[in-house]
Each structure stands twice: as C-alpha cells, then as structure tokens.
Amino acid sequence: MDLDLRDVHVLITGAAGGIGLATVTEFLGHSALVSAHYRSTKAALEESVVCAEAARESRLACVQADVTKEEDVMRMFQEAEEKIGKPVTVLVVNHAVYNSTPAPLHTMSLSQWNETLTTNLTGSFLVLRQFLARLAKVKEEQGIDSEWMRNVAVVLIGSTAGEFGEAGHADYAASKSALTHGLQLSLKNEIVQLHPRARVNTVAPGWVRTKMAEESMKDERIKYQALATTSLNKIAEPEEVARQVALLASNRVSGHTTGQVVMIHGGMEGEWHSFAITNKN
Template sequence: MSLDFGLKDVHVLITGAAGGIGLETVKTFLQLGARVTAHYNSRLGDLANITDIVALQADVRDEKSVTALLSEAAAKNGGPVSVLVVNHGIWPEENKHIADMSLDQWNNTMAVDLTGPFLLCRAYLRALRNADEKAREAASIIFIGSTAGKFGEANHGDYAAAKSALMYGLTPTLKNEIVAIAPRGRVNSVNPGWVATPLAENTLKDTAFVERALATTPLQKVATPGDVARQVAVMASPVLSGHVNGVNLQVDGDSDTYSDYHRLQ
C-alpha cells in the first residue's frame, strides 16, 4: 500500500539546507515529489550534488536578503512558497554561563535563531496573501525547535532562549494568525534532542558525555537527521497532519516524565 503525503508539486522552502537535518529534509521532500527551494548561508556543501532543487543564498539576519529570498524562490521554482521549514540556526560551541556571555554573542545568536525566523515568517505570510488557492491549501510553517527550548541548556542560554521563543511564542501565535491568510494553514514545531550532525560532531565524540546524555533517554540512541526529517514531512503533510496545529512535537527518544539530563549538566 502506498501512502500519499499530498506534497507532490508543493513548493517547500527549507532554510539551513546545507546542514545535517536540512540536507536530509531536502532529500525527504524530493522523494515525496515536492518542489524544493534549498536556502544556504555561505556554502552549498552537499547541496551542490543534488539535482532538481533551486538553491538560494541569503543572510537570514538581513531584512532585504530575506525578502529577496522569498521573491526569488517564487520566481525560480514555480510560484509562491507553500511550506516553510525554518531549520537554520547556530549553536555557539564554547560553553558560556549567562554571567560570562558577551552581548555580541547573545545578539548574534538572537539575530540568527530568532530574528531570522521572524523575518522569514513575515515575508512568507506576505507572499502567501497573493498566492493562489492551491498554494494556500498546503500552507504550513514548521520550526525546528530543540529540547533546549523546553528544558533549558546550561552554558548555552542564548540558544535555549531563542528556541523556546520559537516553540512557545511564535508557534502558538502564528497558528492563530496564519488562518487569516490561509484558512487551512498550520504552524507547528518539531523539536529534536541531540542529533548526529556536523554541528554536534565534536561534542558527540565525548563518549562519557553521550552516556550521560542517554542516561534518561528510554530509546538509548542519538537521533539521525532522517529521524527528524521524516517527522517534518509528516507534519507538513496536509493529508497526514491536516488537523494538527500549534503542536510542539518532541523527537528526542525521550518522555515528558524524564528530565533531559544532558541539557542540565
């Protein structure tokens, strides 16, 4: 039995598409027949090896750059974006307590991880106002959140604060606002724990750290990018998740009855 996700020929824009989760999300949506626009910041990376996508560069911190991204995506990939996957983000690797964190670090993390999503959502919704009915029918915003946004993360308070704002500020706000533009539009957040991506590679080399991280994780494994990408596709599907709205979906192999130990150390 085949399962139709209802995403064939739907225009999907994925930000941060050159990274681990982003790249796998691109591949997943292509397999489902979507028209994919893949955003990158400074380097194409493995996106250069993927055909049948439109790859576009933009600085998500810059208002004009984001506006141009949505316009160019529509012009080069068959019309306005229907599904926006806000996947990009930075996680400063050096441990810093809030007491020791520079204002420059805080401002830059917020600019990328929070202001960027605001600019993207605003440009997307403005473009959606002028989209045809078919584009609006599949309208969906999906944020990539984090367990850090739910439990906090010592030494990375900037990242945790930004993710929490996406998950508990923008998601419930926008799920009420999108329907004024697209009556069946939905906004949700998919929130991983640790994922085996290049961003986390150095941290996950520490086997003792990984053991602590999995101590309260019932599934006893670090997620793969595919684990996250598949849930994004399910959440984007108007067939499978057409009545799912304003949800924070934890994709962390965990349970709400457990403290996220690795985020508390």
C-alpha cells in the first residue's frame, strides 16, 4: 500500500530500541526521510543494513539528545533539519524508561517516580513543544499549502499499562496514561490551529518481542500473566507495532483519524494478577 510518505521528514525518538528501530525501518520502506533519535548509543542503528544504506543515501540522520533537557531537544530538531534538509512534519514519540523491578506504590522511591515521569512525560512535552514551535515557524514562512506541509502528524507510543494499569509499575502506567489521554486529547485540539489537517494519535502496545521482554518471558509467572487474557495468545512483534504507527502517520490512509488510541495487544482484556502467582517464590 502506498502511504504517500515519500520524502516526508519523520523524527522518531527512542529509535535505537526494539520498537524504535522497527519504526525507522518501516518509514524508510515507505521512502520517508528519517531522523532517528538516540540518547546514549546508536549501535543498533549502525548495525542495521537498511539504516546503513539509508544513511549513505542521506535519507537517515542519527541525532543524539537527552529529551529531559530543553537545550538538547532544541539542538536535536535543529540538527535533524540541517542533516535532512527540510522540516520535521511527522513526529513519533517513542522514548520511555521502565523499571523492570516491580515496586508497589507504598515502597516506590521518589527518585524512581521522578525519573519515570520526567523522561516519559516531561520529556515528551519538551519534544512535542519544540515540534509545534517549529511547525508554527514553517507555517509563517512557507504557508500551510507548502509541499512540506502536506502530511503533518504526531504518533505517540503508549502502553496497555496506561489503559489497564500495571501493579508494581504505577509510575510507568501513570506516565503513559497521562501522555495518551490528557495530553493527546488536548494536543489534537491545539495542533489544528497550526495546521487544519494535522492529527495526533496513539499506538498502545502490550507485550512486544524486544530483548527485555524475551528475558522477562523466561519467567513462567510473568508469561502467564501477560497472556492470561490475550485472545491471540502471543506477544506482538516490533514490526506489527511499527506498521500501525506508519498507518496513523499517513494522511492518505488516516487523514480523518485523530485523538484515537489504537491498542496492539492481541485482544488483551486487562492486566491479570493473582496474589498467589505474583508472590510465589
């Protein structure tokens, strides 16, 4: 399917992780121009044959930033647009931190809570704010009918934790719920003031086959909890999430879709917990 994303500049945060890398590859496959953000290492991007070829053709730029720092976020957008040669008009907010060690709320440290909310929520705010500010600048200089403005969209990466909650990970669940509900629903009404056809949507995965998930799934208790209410009885592949991101980013396919949360969870009906299971030695 032609998503009409050729030469659209897409910036993806957290692009060196499992879902992020799959999303980079997906957009490159649709002939988009991609800026791939990373915080500490870009090894996965460099090791990808697809990414290496795209970089040689100047269709991929790797940009480093700590998204919790205003100056880093501003520099990231500037570098991305200088390297690619045109404004970012599609933004995928994918970065996040998740503490794999369960911590009930009554024992969770303030430092853990603050780190998760600062990265997942405040970091997303800073990235979104800069995207909107630069969009406003392009509108002022080029007008909304510019070829650069033909496809304007934001796709947030949420989580089933933001829908159902997740015992032992209230910090992560709270950050994702705030991002994909209160923030998304506010933003989808604001962004149209900058571009009347700009859209904001969310893809919310459940368990996805990443390195961290595969390690967790070795624990039969975790695997049982993850699949207990999942109709398809499997976890998602990163590529399955990435395809949904590209579909929502495409005006051709999703031009009248905004403010929606698309769940990629195999039919999950909620987080299943049992005291006997979760506390078994």
